[in-house]
Structure formats: structure tokens, C-alpha cells
Amino acid sequence: MKRTILTLAACLLLAGRATPQVNTGVHVSTANSAVSVTLSTPSVVYTIDAWCSAGSAKLTIEDVLSNVVWETQSSEVSNHRLRVQWPIALAPQNNYTVTLSACGNGNVGTLAIQAN
Numbered sequence: 001m002k003r004t005i006l007t008l009a010a011c012l013l014l015a016g017r018a019t020p021q022v023n024t025g026v027h028v029s030t031a032n033s034a035v036s037v038t039l040s041t042p043s044v045v046y047t048i049d050a051w052c053s054a055g056s057a058k059l060t061i062e063d064v065l066s067n068v069v070w071e072t073q074s075s076e077v078s079n080h081r082l083r084v085q086w087p088i089a090l091a092p093q094n095n096y097t098v099t100l101s102a103c104g105n106g107n108v109g110t111l112a113i114q115a116n
Contacts, residue, residue, distance in 0.1 A: 024113040029100070035109045036099040043096050044089040047114040051081040055104025059084070064095040074101075077109070 029035035034057075039045070050059050056075035059082065063069050069090065076082060077100060090096075100109040 024115060027111045027113075029102070029109045031106050031108055032102055032104075034099055034101050035111050036097055037111055037113060039096045039098070039113070039115055040094075042092045042094050043115045044092050045086070045096060045098070045113065045115045046089045047083065047085045048098060049081055049083050049110075049112040050077045050100050051110050052077055052079050052100075052103030053108045053110075054079055055107040057101040057103045057109055060099045060101070061090070062097045062099070063093050069093075069096070077103075 024037060024039070027035050027037050045061065048059065048061075050057075055078070057077045058072055058074045059077050060071040061069045070084075072082070072084075096115075098111060098113055100111050103109045
């Protein structure tokens with residue numbers, strides 16, 4: 001009985017530490033423009049999917065002071081979905097801004113972000 005109670009207590013403790021991931025939705029730019037998403041609460045970023053209808057673009061994550069936290073090469077995002085996944089999430093920050101630059105003339109960009 002004592003072992004069962006200790007096991008249950010450990011499970012509850014670990015469950016309290018687990019933070020559910022939230023899908024911020026799919027964000028689509030207008031033609032010829034960038035798409036940016038600002039995570040307004042202290043957020044931990046787990047996964048980002050980005051793609052262009054055609055052309056190519058750059059993906060950037062900046063903190064509240066506009067310091068670049070992470071970025072791709074200038075044309076790494078294309079019409080093939082780029083999935084960026086961190087085995088250990090990016091550290092919690094207020095106001096992370098995730099930006100996909102313009103994908104080129106007449107093209108649209110799409111972002112899907114998993115964060116908490």
C-alpha cells in the first residue's frame with residue numbers, strides 16, 4: 001500500500017511539471033509579405049513548421065529585445081515543408097517573435113507553431 005501511494009505521488013508530481021503544448025494555429029501571409037507571430041506570454045517553443053507556396057524564405061526567432069535567438073539560412077524554407085523541432089525546447093521567454101520572410105513575388109508563406 002505504501003509503495004502504491006509513493007508511486008501515485010511521484011506520478012502526480014511529474015504530471016504537475018508537464019506543460020501541455022499548444023498549437024498556435026496556422027498563420028498565412030498575404031502575397032509578397034512576411035508572416036510574423038508573437039507569443040505574448042512566457043513561451044517555450046517546441047516545433048515550427050514553415051513553407052512557401054513557391055519561392056524561398058528565411059525563418060527567424062527573436063526575443064523581446066529583437067535579438068536573434070535562432071534562424072535558418074536565407075533560402076532554407078521553400079515549397080517543401082521545413083520542420084524545426086528542438087529535443088529540448090527553446091528557453092521560456094516573453095514575446096518571442098517568429099518571422100517567415102517574404103517568399104517572393106506573388107507567393108505566400110505559412111507558419112505553424114507548437115509552444116506552450
